[in-house]
Amino acid sequence: MSFYTSLSGLKGAQTDLSVVSNNLANVGSTGFKRSRAQFGDLFSGSPTQSTKMQAGQGARLNAVVQQFTQGTLEATDKTMDLAIAGEGFFVTRGDPPREAVTYTRNGAFQVNANRQVVDTIGSTLQLLPVDAAGNVTSATLASATDFVLPASAPGNPAIPLINVSIGIDGLVTATYADGSDEMLGKIALASFTAQEGLRPIGDSHWQSTGDSGPPAIDAATNGPLGSVRSGALERANVDVTEELVALISAQRNFQANAKAIETASNMTQAIVAIR
Numbered sequence: 001m002s003f004y005t006s007l008s009g010l011k012g013a014q015t016d017l018s019v020v021s022n023n024l025a026n027v028g029s030t031g032f033k034r035s036r037a038q039f040g041d042l043f044s045g046s047p048t049q050s051t052k053m054q055a056g057q058g059a060r061l062n063a064v065v066q067q068f069t070q071g072t073l074e075a076t077d078k079t080m081d082l083a084i085a086g087e088g089f090f091v092t093r094g095d096p097p098r099e100a101v102t103y104t105r106n107g108a109f110q111v112n113a114n115r116q117v118v119d120t121i122g123s124t125l126q127l128l129p130v131d132a133a134g135n136v137t138s139a140t141l142a143s144a145t146d147f148v149l150p151a152s153a154p155g156n157p158a159i160p161l162i163n164v165s166i167g168i169d170g171l172v173t174a175t176y177a178d179g180s181d182e183m184l185g186k187i188a189l190a191s192f193t194a195q196e197g198l199r200p201i202g203d204s205h206w207q208s209t210g211d212s213g214p215p216a217i218d219a220a221t222n223g224p225l226g227s228v229r230s231g232a233l234e235r236a237n238v239d240v241t242e243e244l245v246a247l248i249s250a251q252r253n254f255q256a257n258a259k260a261i262e263t264a265s266n267m268t269q270a271i272v273a274i275r
Helices: 002-025 240-274
Strands: 035-041 059-066 074-076 083-084 089-093 101-102 124-128 157-164 169-178 182-185 189-191 197-203 203-205 217-218 229-230 230-233
Touching: 002 035, 002 059, 083 089, 157 229, 197 230
Parallel strands: 083 230
Antiparallel strands: 035 059, 074 230, 083 229, 089 101, 089 124, 089 189, 101 203, 124 182, 157 169, 169 182, 189 217, 197 203
């Protein structure tokens, strides 16, 4: 039995090493959130057995949980580089026919050939509609529209777009060559009751699940969503020193369990050798 007990410890240490290694590998990934492996002990016995006479049966992996703490904001020189100072997620929508909705903290957006503002996986950033005063008129996924930059002023193709600004409340304002302004909408942000239940799909993107609960959609500066910072990106929330200490700890755990297996093997060989 000690072989299997120590084997579970080896597997746990190996998983811990994999999680820490993944954290370290993504130190430079924009919007990345570190993970932590959570373990639990294995213990079983019948009602007629004395609990004082039972040894544990090893460990098992309970979950690999992502830590959605705020990463450091790094200033850039691009208007379309966006960061969130808060708990919100950018809402993006994929191409038809699936139009998959994903949520991301990676605000490295750019404009494609169709003048859509897209993220690193090609999904389009979503905007909420606003009235003439800049107030959101409908805060739902169904009412959100693709963020598309106009080429010219409404109704006059001879007046080109010259500037786009994004406020801390996510309000997108287009300025044209004649000095006129147009509010395109507010950047849609999402929050979740249980962020740890989100399903990671890579590139700092997540999808909602039954564990995370449905998204609450709204504009920035409302509730826990936080504010939008144009010209900034969120760095990974990975502390290299902390991860290196965790790496050493996982390595020691692996070595200790390997030594326990070696000791059990030596004891078995000694018993078999008795004549």
